[in-house]
Structures are given as C-alpha cells and as structure tokens.
Amino acid sequence: MMTYIIPILIFAGLGILSAVLLTVVSKVFAVKTDERLEQLQNALPQINCGSCGYSGCNAYAEAIFKGEADANLCKPGGNKSAGEIASILGIEVGKVEQQTAFVRCGGNCEVTKHKYVFDGTQSCKSSNRYYNGSKVCTSGCLGYGDCVAVCPSNAISIKDGVAVVDPRVCTGCGICAKACPNALIVIRSRRQVYEVCCRSTAIGKVTRSVCGSGCIGCKLCEKACPEGAITVTDNFARIDYSKCINCGACEKACRVGAIKNILCV
Numbered sequence: 424m425m426t427y428i429i430p431i432l433i434f435a436g437l438g439i440l441s442a443v444l445l446t447v448v449s450k451v452f453a454v455k456t457d458e459r460l461e462q463l464q465n466a467l468p469q470i471n472c473g474s475c476g477y478s479g480c481n482a483y484a485e486a487i488f489k490g491e492a493d494a495n496l497c498k499p500g501g502n503k504s505a506g507e508i509a510s511i512l513g514i515e516v517g518k519v520e521q522q523t524a525f526v527r528c529g530g531n532c533e534v535t536k537h538k539y540v541f542d543g544t545q546s547c548k549s550s551n552r553y554y555n556g557s558k559v560c561t562s563g564c565l566g567y568g569d570c571v572a573v574c575p576s577n578a579i580s581i582k583d584g585v586a587v588v589d590p591r592v593c594t595g596c597g598i599c600a601k602a603c604p605n606a607l608i609v610i611r612s613r614r615q616v617y618e619v620c621c622r623s624t625a626i627g628k629v630t631r632s633v634c635g636s637g638c639i640g641c642k643l644c645e646k647a648c649p650e651g652a653i654t655v656t657d658n659f660a661r662i663d664y665s666k667c668i669n670c671g672a673c674e675k676a677c678r679v680g681a682i683k684n685i686l687c688v
Contacts, residue, residue, distance in 0.1 A: 459511055459512065460484060460488050462511045463488055466500070466508050467480040467497055468594075470598070472498075474496075474497070474498045474597045475492070475496040475497050476496065480497075483496070483497065487508060487512075494508045494512070494514065494516040495516050495518065496519075498594060498595040498596060498597075499575075499576075499595065499596040500519075502519050502521075504519075505517075505519050520612055521595070521612070522594075522610050522611060523590040523595050523611065523613050524579070524588045524593050524597070524599050524600060524609070524610055525590075525618050525685055526564055526570075526579075526585065526603075526620075527608070527618065527619060527620055527621060527622045528564040528585055528586075528621065529634075529680065529683065530558065530560050530564060530634045530636065530637065531582070531583035531584050531585045533583065533635070534634055534635030534636045535558055535563065535634040535635065536558070537557045537558055537559070538557060538559050540557070541557040546567050546568075547565040547567045547602075547603065548569055548604050549567075551605070558584075559633040560623065560630075560633040560634045560637065562605065562621075562622050562623040563585075563607070563622075563634065563637075564584070564586050564605070564607055565605065566581055566586070567581075568581050568586065569602045570603055573598050573599060573601075574598065575598065576593060577592065578594070586607075588608075590613060590686065595613075597610045605622070611664065614669075615662075615664045615667060616669040616684055616685060617662065617671065617673060617674055618662070618682070619638060619653075619659065619661065619681055620638075620683050621636070621637045621638035621659055621660075623658070625658060626658055627641065630658070636679055636680045636681055638659040638660050638681040639679060640658040640660070643677065644660050644672075644673035645660065647676035648670075648673055649670065650666045650668055652664075653667075653673050659681075660681070
C-alpha cells in the first residue's frame with residue numbers, strides 16, 4: 424500500500440511547492456501597470472478596424488496613454504469614447520468628426536443585368552474572379568454581400584442586388600471598404616449629403632449600355648455647381664467635399680440619376 428501512497432504524496436508535495444513558488448515569483452516580478460490604461464482600452468469599441476491608424480484598439484489606447492496619439496481618432500467610438508477618454512485622463516478632447524460609409528453604385532436590378540448565373544461560392548471576391556463578376560457592368564457592386572458579412576454594426580444590407588449603407592447606424596469604421604473587391608465603398612463625413620453613385624471609367628456610351636443610372640461624364644453637374652466642387656475626370660464625376668455646400672444643384676442637373684442625396688437613398 425505504501426508503495427502507492429509515498430509517490431502520490433511526493434508528487435502532491437511537489438505540486439504544492441511549485442504553486443507556492445510560482446505565486447511568489449509572480450508577485451516579485453510582476454510588472455506594475457497603470458489602471459488607466461485598461462480603462463482606456465475599455466473605453467474603445469474593440470472592433471480593431473484600424474481607422475485610427477493603429478493596428479487595434481489596445482495599441483491605440485497605449486498610444487493615447489503615452490501621449491503619442493490624439494484622443495479623438497476613433498470613428499466607431501465617436502464622441503462617446505472620446506468623452507470617456509477625456510474623463511479618464513483629465514484632458515480636453517476635441518469632437519470626433521462623424522463619418523459613414525457609402526457604396527458608390529446605383530446599379531440595381533432595374534438598371535443593369537447579369538451576363539451569366541454564378542453558382543460558385545456566393546461572395547463578391549469569388550464572383551469577381553470570373554470575368555469581373557456576373558453583372559454586365561464590371562465596375563459596379565457585385566451584390567453578394569462581403570461588406571455585409573464583415574460590418575460590426577449591421578449597417579449594410581443588399582437591396583435589389585446592390586449594397587446599401589444606413590448612415591444612421593454606420594459608425595464609419597471602414598472595415599466594409601477593405602472587403603469590397605471593386606473598391607466602391609468610401610468613408611465620408613456625415614455632413615456631406617450628395618454623392619456620385621458610380622465609379623465607371625468607361626466612356627458615356629459604354630457606361631450607358633451596361634447601366635441605366637451610371638455616370639456618363641456629360642459635365643452637366645460640373646457646369647451647374649456654383650462652388651466648382653464637382654469635376655469630371657476619367658469619365659465620371661467627383662465631388663470635392665471641401666468646397667461642397669450641399670446645395671443639390673448637381674443632383675438636379677444629372678439627367679441619368681447618378682448623383683443622389685444619400686440621406687434619401
């Protein structure tokens with residue numbers, strides 16, 4: 424009987440001794456951290472989108488704590504996170520510019536068609552490998568929802584074959600923009616109301632043949648803008664938001680409906 428008991432007692436004693444030694448070592452060599460750092464990390468949304476310019480929320484929190492980064496760079500956290508950071512560190516923090524994502528495509532099922540039925544993996548990335556997608560317009564939204572799958576705020580949905588962002592829900596994190604193989608999604612200020620819903624660089628005749636609402640580069644919007652905020656280059660219109668005053672003249676001038684008030688989309 425003792426043949427079994429003695430080894431068991433020896434191993435149990437070694438286990439207890441090891442536990443005691445590990446506890447002592449952890450106390451002696453413990454790295455003391457300021458509890459404010461953990462509070463800063465908790466103040467951030469922890470979606471690790473990278474919109475602040477850092478690899479993740481914890482890296483950004485550490486940069487703030489060290490005074491290496493401004494405290495109002497977190498777009499998803501917005502003014503809520505900025506306010507909590509200000510309270511934790513006892514500093515003044517400027518307001519966060521509220522942003523939203525927007526899909527520059529109006530090519531829904533009513534204005535464009537499919538050139539084939541794609542029965543592979545139902546994703547934009549997979550579809551794009553086959554002749555730049557199943558739609559006749561190869562510059563538009565592929566409509567399989569890769570952006571929907573990655574959105575942490577459930578702000579994107581597929582409507583009539585095109586991804587649509589709800590600006591009331593979107594936090595402007597930019598994760599969806601990284602998922603779009605056609606680079607159609609942009610992150611922009613919520614203050615800006617009008618957007619060009621097209622990214623086709625084809626000449627007007629070609630664009631019109633594949634999409635009924637694509638920008639044809641006619642420059643009517645450019646001529647109508649009182650501030651010179653919209654110009655046509657590479658066959659499609661671009662808005663300079665540093666000049667745009669949200670007057671809506673470009674939308675009224677556009678005969679194909681490529682420019683829209685995104686709050687009404």
